[in-house]
Amino acid sequence: MxxxxxxxxxxxxxxxxxxxxxxxxxxxxxxxxxxxxxxxxxxxxxxxxxxxxxxxxxMLKRYSYESVKKRTNSFAHVLGKGGSGTVCKGKLPDTSGRDIALKILKESKGDGEEFINELASMSRASHVNIVSLFGFCNEGSNRAIIYEFMPNGSLDKFIELYKFISKTMSTKMDWKVLYNIALGVAHGLEYLHNSCVSKIKQRECHILAKRERDCRVHCS
Ligand SMILES: Nc1ncnc2c1ncn2[C@@H]1O[C@H](COP(=O)(O)OP(=O)(O)OP(=O)(O)O)[C@@H](O)[C@H]1O
Structure with a gap:
């Protein structure tokens, strides 16, 4: 119809x-x-x-959490632990592939402003007797600092090893070596004390050994 x-x-x-x-x-x-x-x-x-x-x-390069995780083999090689985090060995996530010590900070709260301010003051310290900073990671609560790798670790362990080797090989400890270490450390501390990097003066510092005669001050 x-x-x-x-x-x-x-x-x-x-x-x-x-x-x-x-x-x-x-x-x-x-x-x-x-x-x-x-x-x-x-x-x-x-x-x-x-x-x-x-x-x-x-004044430092920022790296992604993913890249530092990859270049530390998922944080497999632990070098040591401190109050604020764990230090792992790895490679710098760039073409240089330099060895690094990555300090992964314990889960951190806040917007990271304090972390960035501290990094800024630490990055201004540049001296042959100070452990260098290579970069950082700041992704939410994943924060890490990338330092140059010091193959012989902390000075106290290095001296212990040095003493042990000298004893077992019946050789005397070379005082020249110890003198050079002390001199390098004194130069590093003097630089920190007299440099205008005021915040670093309040930081805890350790001595790490790179080579036999090359020890550097590490501010963590
Ligand atoms: N750049 C580095 N190269 C090689 N080993 C390192 C380096 N930095 C740290 N380590 C190792 O990791 C350990 C812990 O270092 P870390 O800086 O966390 O110590 P810490 O000063 O006690 O820490 P915190 O300030 O957090 O208490 C050191 O004792 C050392 O053996």
């Missing part, structure tokens, strides 16, 4: 309403999608700028 003229007008009207609503919905979806894309881009740009600002402030 053919539709009555009134029914036909009615279904045309319904179609127009459906088309109108669908077009409005489509336009809304497009606007929301564009707004979300622009917002995500702004957030990304802001976070990139933030990363660049942090790197500039601390």
């Amino acid at each position: 053919a539709p009555l003229p009134g029914e036909k007008r009615n279904s045309h009207g319904k179609l127009k309403i459906i088309l109108g609503v669908s077009t409005a919905l489509l336009v809304m979806v497009i606007i929301v999608a564009i707004a979300l894309t622009v917002r995500a881009k702004n957030v990304r740009t802001k976070s990139d700028q933030n990363d660049a600002n942090i790197e500039a402030a601390v």
Whole structure:
């Protein structure tokens, strides 16, 4: 049965309403999608700028947690443990592949401002008798500091080993070696004391041995 003229007008009207609503919905979806894309881009740009600002402030390279985890073989080789974290051996996540000691800080709270400020003051200390900083990682609660690797570890253990070797080989300890170690450490401490890096003066310092005659002050 053919539709009555009134029914036909009615279904045309319904179609127009459906088309109108669908077009409005489509336009809304497009606007929301564009707004979300622009917002995500702004957030990304802001976070990139933030990363660049942090790197500039601390004058150190920032590495991702993933890259340091990979280059320390998932923190497999533990060198030692301190009050604030664990130190692992690894390689610098760059093409140099230099040996590093990575200090993974215990789960840390806060927005990391204090961590960044401390890194900034530590990174300003540069001296031949101070253990160098190579970089850092700051991803949420995953925070780590990358130091140059000191193959002979802490000086007290190195001296013990040196004493042991001298004893077993019936040789005398070379006082020149000890004198050079003491001189290097004194130079490092003197630099820290007289440099303008005020915050470092309040830090705990240890002596680590790189080679027989090359010991450096390590501020952790
Ligand atoms: N750069 C490094 N190279 C080689 N070994 C290291 C290095 N840094 C630390 N270690 C080893 O890890 C151990 C712990 O170092 P860490 O800096 O955590 O000591 P700490 O000063 O007692 O720590 P904290 O200040 O957190 O109490 C050291 O005694 C040393 O054996």
